[in-house]
Amino acid sequence: MSTPFYVSPQQAMADRAEYARKGIARGRSLVVLQYADGIVFVGENPSRALHKFSEIYDRIGFAAAGKYNEYENLRIGGVRYADLRGYTYDRDDVTARGLANVYAQTLGTIFSSQAEKPYEVELVVAEVGDSPENDQIYRLPHDGSIVDEHGSVAVGGNAEQISGYLDQRHRDGMTLAEALKLAVQALSRDTNGTEREIPAERLEVAVLDRTRPQQRKFKRIVGGQLSRLLESGAAAGAASADGEAEAETDSGSDEE
Amino acid sequence: MEANTRSTGRLPAAFLTPGSSSFMDFLGEHQPEMLPGNRQLPPVQGVIEAPHGTTIVAVTFPGGVVLAGDRRATMGNMIAQRDIEKVFPADEYSAVGIAGTAGLAVEMVKLFQLELEHFEKVEGAQLSLEGKANRLSTMIRSNLGMAMQGLAVVPLFAGYDVDRGRGRIFSYDVTGGRSEERHFATTGSGSVFARGAMKKLFRDDLTEEQATTLVVQALYDAADDDSATGGPDVARRIYPIITVITEDGFRRLGEDEAAELAGSVLQARLEQPDGPRAALL
Numbered sequence: 034m035s036t037p038f039y040v041s042p043q044q045a046m047a048d049r050a051e052y053a054r055k056g057i058a059r060g061r062s063l064v065v066l067q068y069a070d071g072i073v074f075v076g077e078n079p080s081r082a083l084h085k086f087s088e089i090y091d092r093i094g095f096a097a098a099g100k101y102n103e104y105e106n107l108r109i110g111g112v113r114y115a116d117l118r119g120y121t122y123d124r125d126d127v128t129a130r131g132l133a134n135v136y137a138q139t140l141g142t143i144f145s146s147q148a149e150k151p152y153e154v155e156l157v158v159a160e161v162g163d164s165p166e167n168d169q170i171y172r173l174p175h176d177g178s179i180v181d182e183h184g185s186v187a188v189g190g191n192a193e194q195i196s197g198y199l200d201q202r203h204r205d206g207m208t209l210a211e212a213l214k215l216a217v218q219a220l221s222r223d224t225n226g227t228e229r230e231i232p233a234e235r236l237e238v239a240v241l242d243r244t245r246p247q248q249r250k251f252k253r254i255v256g257g258q259l260s261r262l263l264e265s266g267a268a269a270g271a272a273s274a275d276g277e278a279e280a281e282t283d284s285g286s287d288e289e
Numbered sequence: 290m291e292a293n294t295r296s297t298g299r300l301p302a303a304f305l306t307p308g309s310s311s312f313m314d315f316l317g318e319h320q321p322e323m324l325p326g327n328r329q330l331p332p333v334q335g336v337i338e339a340p341h342g343t344t345i346v347a348v349t350f351p352g353g354v355v356l357a358g359d360r361r362a363t364m365g366n367m368i369a370q371r372d373i374e375k376v377f378p379a380d381e382y383s384a385v386g387i388a389g390t391a392g393l394a395v396e397m398v399k400l401f402q403l404e405l406e407h408f409e410k411v412e413g414a415q416l417s418l419e420g421k422a423n424r425l426s427t428m429i430r431s432n433l434g435m436a437m438q439g440l441a442v443v444p445l446f447a448g449y450d451v452d453r454g455r456g457r458i459f460s461y462d463v464t465g466g467r468s469e470e471r472h473f474a475t476t477g478s479g480s481v482f483a484r485g486a487m488k489k490l491f492r493d494d495l496t497e498e499q500a501t502t503l504v505v506q507a508l509y510d511a512a513d514d515d516s517a518t519g520g521p522d523v524a525r526r527i528y529p530i531i532t533v534i535t536e537d538g539f540r541r542l543g544e545d546e547a548a549e550l551a552g553s554v555l556q557a558r559l560e561q562p563d564g565p566r567a568a569l570l
Contacts, residue, residue: 088410110304112410116312120403121323138298139305247381249406 049144049151053175056153057099058190063157064219065096066185066203067168068212071161071242071250075216078237086239088251090115090127092161094241098189099154099175107136107154124248129160133171133179141177151175155188161241161250165205187219195219213238214266233260312407313400313428325396326431336439340369342394344479344511344518345376345386347447347458348487349472350500353535354456356384356447357504359479359512360527361519362391371522376530378539380405383421383448384532388477390440397428397442404428418450422459422467430465445476449534456534479511479518486510489567501531501542505554506564521551 040048063076063085074086074096086096089111097104114135115127136156144151156173172180172188185203187195198219207215217236221228238254245252254262303319313324321327340362347356362370369391376386377398385401387394404424409415416424425446432442446459458470473491475483486507495503505521508529512520521528528547533540542550558564 082413084413087413106305106307107300109307109411110300112407113304113312113315114300116403116407116410117316117320120312120316120399135298135300139300142299 045147046145050176053144053151053153057155057175057188060098060100060189062187062189062191062195062220063096063098064185064187064195064199064216065157065159065170065182066199066207066212066216067165067170067183067205068207068209069165070209070244071240072159072168072170073209073212073216074157074159074237074239075213075220076237077220077231077235079235085237086253088249089132089158090119091124091248092241092250093127093129093132094159094161094239094251096157096159096188097154098192100152103152104154104156107139107152107156110139111136111158129158129169129171133158133173136173137177137179139177140173140175144176155192157182157186157188159241161243163243191224194222194224198222208269209240210262210266210269213262214269217263217266233263238262310408310411311424312404315407324431325393325400326428326434328435330434330438333438338364339440340364340373340391341517342373342375342388342391342477344475344477344483344508344515345388345445346475346480346483346487346504346507346511347386347445347470347473348491348495348500348503348507349456349458350495350497351493352456353449353497353533354447354458355497355500355504355531355533356386356445356458357501357508357529357531358386359508359519359529360522361512361517363517366516368519371519371525372527374530376532376541377402378532378541379421379446379448380409380415381538382415382451382534383418383446384534384539385425386445386447386476387442388444388480389442390435393432393435393440394442394444397432397444401425401428415451417452418448418457421448422446422469425459426461426465426467428465429461429463433464436463443476445474447534449536449538451536454536475507475511477518479508479515482514482518483507483511486564490565497533497535501533501550502554504531505529505550509554509558510564521555523551523555 061077066073076085078085087108089095095108111132119127140152143149152175155175158171160169162168170182170186172182172186185199202215221231238259240252241250242252316323342362345358356376358375360372362373379385379402385398405421441463444461450457458474459467460470460474461467473487490503509520512518528551531542531547
């Protein structure tokens with residue numbers, strides 16, 4: 034029997050992280066933004082049936098980039114966790130923080146276990162509160178760490194560039210149409226800075242809307258409602274473009 | 290902190306194992322002792338005394354269905370509660386009203402709501418109305434052991450069938466036997482009286498408002514002749530729970546709306562205590 038090569042723990046972890054990151058980077062990025070009445074999830078997804086965003090519980094939504102079968106597995110685990118917890122205690126006892134912790138433990142254990150391959154996924158768990166200050170957004174990278182995010186977050190291969198773009202332009206109290214427009218602009222920019230058009234039918238959009246009268250705040254935005262929102266966002270953008278024209282060109286030249 | 294003590298922080302393997310979209314199936318495999326049907330009953334002599342809910346009524350109208358219930362729970366000849374809720378939304382397009390042992394019934398509704406919601410979240414699509422009705426059947430059947438000891442639960446399930454575009458009503462017996470009702474249905478101790486009233490007042494072309502008035506008339510007649518059914522309690526402002534399910538989904542009438550309906554029925558009964566008359570022929 035030949036002696037196995039020595040691989041330092043640092044090297045082993047770096048290799049696993051690189052493996053996971055490459056897997057995640059193969060998929061399209063997605064963004065999650067706070068707006069005045071809630072939280073909006075926007076991503077490019079040609080499929081109508083295989084979702085990137087979904088409802089976990091009353092006020093909690095889930096978004097994932099990476100390998101479909103792996104995040105789908107985690108999503109269903111999360112739904113089971115939330116439903117069991119709500120059934121055991123009360124619906125109010127199901128929180129995004131609790132869910133994010135369980136996901137972090139799960140991803141962390143898988144990432145550091147030598148017997149399993151690391152999951153090639155990056156998750157966002159978001160909970161809409163009674164007011165924007167009480168909204169919670171957690172980003173969970175492949176290694177099981179948790180990042181508490183505010184305002185806007187992007188996950189996926191191109192996440193760093195997109196979040197940079199969003200951080201500069203996102204502000205509190207945006208309308209849904211404005212937030213959606215910003216999200217689409219951010220997603221349409223390729224790594225080399227060129228813009229491309231993402232047609233409405235390739236967009237997957239969902240919201241956690243705190244103004245919804247139902248207990249369950251998650252809602253998909255599709256069809257007519259989506260195109261109306263995109264149009265009104267474009268119109269609002271055109272109206273405010275005059276005032277912001279200088280700022281736009283300034284920040285535009287910074288990036289190039 | 291975890292929802293269960295078996296977990297070590299990471300989601301237990303059962304959570305990440307692909308399987309059925311049913312919450313009850315998951316619970317049955319992961320924590321079977323939490324399912325109401327698996328509860329071990331000690332040998333009991335005679336009938337257990339527990340609060341009972343009484344009358345539930347449902348009626349269809351073109352465009353939807355109305356499900357309503359009185360507010361009284363009784364224990365023997367005592368009124369156990371005056372403002373109990375016995376009609377619940379099951380999901381966006383259906384509702385369930387329960388008569389029988391209140392504690393078990395409310396638990397059954399909670400599990401049923403969760404079952405439908407869980408399926409919807411996992412599958413990304415709703416169960417058919419028929420599927421929902423069958424699922425409720427299974428739950429009643431699992432309660433048969435307790436029903437034999439006098440702790441029966443007999444629900445009435447009503448919903449808007451999105452595929453067929455109309456309201457439908459399903460009634461059950463204690464063994465889980467399920468039957469679809471045409472036009473209207475009642476369950477609970479006052480059901481015979483409510484049924485008589487509905488039989489005389491029902492027409493095929495009721496408006497939504499007439500249908501909601503009809504259920505109040507029927508509940509009034511049930512309360513009139515059945516001591517376990519409560520009528521509108523004007524002094525305490527406790528009115529029947531009335532829910533309407535249409536293409537637009539589930540809606541529970543607000544207290545003001547229910548008060549107004551009950552008020553107009555009560556006013557008419559001051560003139561005519563036995564209620565509206567049907568033509569003899």
